[in-house]
Amino acid sequence: EDKVVQSPLSLVVHEGDTVTLNCSYEVTNFRSLLWYKQEKKAPTFLFMLTSSGIEKKSGRLSSILDKKELFSILNITATQTGDSAIYLCAVTRDDKIIFGKGTRLHILP
Amino acid sequence: NAGVTQTPKFRILKIGQSMTLQCAQDMNHNYMYWYRQDPGMGLKLIYYSVGAGITDKGEVPNGYNVSRSTTEDFPLRLELAAPSQTSVYFCASSYSILLAGWYPNNEQFFGPGTRLTVL
Numbered sequence: 001e002d003k004v005v006q007s008p009l010s011l012v013v014h015e016g017d018t019v020t021l022n023c024s025y026e027v028t029n030f031r032s033l034l035w036y037k038q039e040k041k042a043p044t045f046l047f048m049l050t051s052s053g054i055e056k057k058s059g060r061l062s063s064i065l066d067k068k069e070l071f072s073i074l075n076i077t078a079t080q081t082g083d084s085a086i087y088l089c090a091v092t093r094d095d096k097i098i099f100g101k102g103t104r105l106h107i108l109p
Numbered sequence: 110n111a112g113v114t115q116t117p118k119f120r121i122l123k124i125g126q127s128m129t130l131q132c133a134q135d136m137n138h139n140y141m142y143w144y145r146q147d148p149g150m151g152l153k154l155i156y157y158s159v160g161a162g163i164t165d166k167g168e169v170p171n172g173y174n175v176s177r178s179t180t181e182d183f184p185l186r187l188e189l190a191a192p193s194q195t196s197v198y199f200c201a202s203s204y205s206i207l208l209a210g211w212y213p214n215n216e217q218f219f220g221p222g223t224r225l226t227v228l
Contacts, residue, residue, distance in 0.1 A: 042222050043219050045218070097152075099151030099152040
């Protein structure tokens with residue numbers, strides 16, 4: 001059965017800390033891995049990863065995929081209170097998209 | 110651009126009632142998706158569409174129907190609502206097919222969600 005597992009489920013850090021969020025997967029016919037940030041309402045897209053070892057970067061956020069070990073990490077450096085959110089990982093195969101349960105990140109001022 | 114819009118924002122149904130969740134996008138995207146998100150869970154794909162007149166089942170299609178008569182609109186129909194359908198429903202769209210991952214920077218845009226409670 002296809003699955004996407006995120007860890008930790010929740011995380012509380014202080015502003016300025018660096019955090020690493022994990023996403024592991026077992027999916028047949030893998031196509032891509034996606035990261036989203038979900039605040040109060042709908043998710044917003046962060047990254048799509050399709051190739052191993054190529055880091056994607058956007059400001060203080062970066063992500064990388066390891067297709068051999070079947071996982072991805074999302075790094076956030078110099079965290080700010082506005083980074084508080086649920087971070088969702090999803091994996092697409094040819095006919096569906098499977099989401100993890102998310103990591104709830106809370107940044108303390 | 111309004112992006113992806115959904116109506117209503119909230120709805121309470123009785124068991125056995127029917128309703129249609131509306132979704133529209135003004136970005137001329139071919140691909141549209143319906144998800145549900147249960148409390149403490151990730152999103153699950155209900156149905157998706159690759160263009161007007163073409164729809165396909167996702168992971169959890171039972172109890173739902175969709176239609177895509179225009180590029181802009183992708184309504185989700187609930188027939189005979191059940192308590193198990195209590196959830197937050199998100200509509201989304203993308204320029205190209207997200208499922209295939211063919212476009213490295215393909216972005217999926219989400220609507221604000223509809224919170225549905227079935228009592």
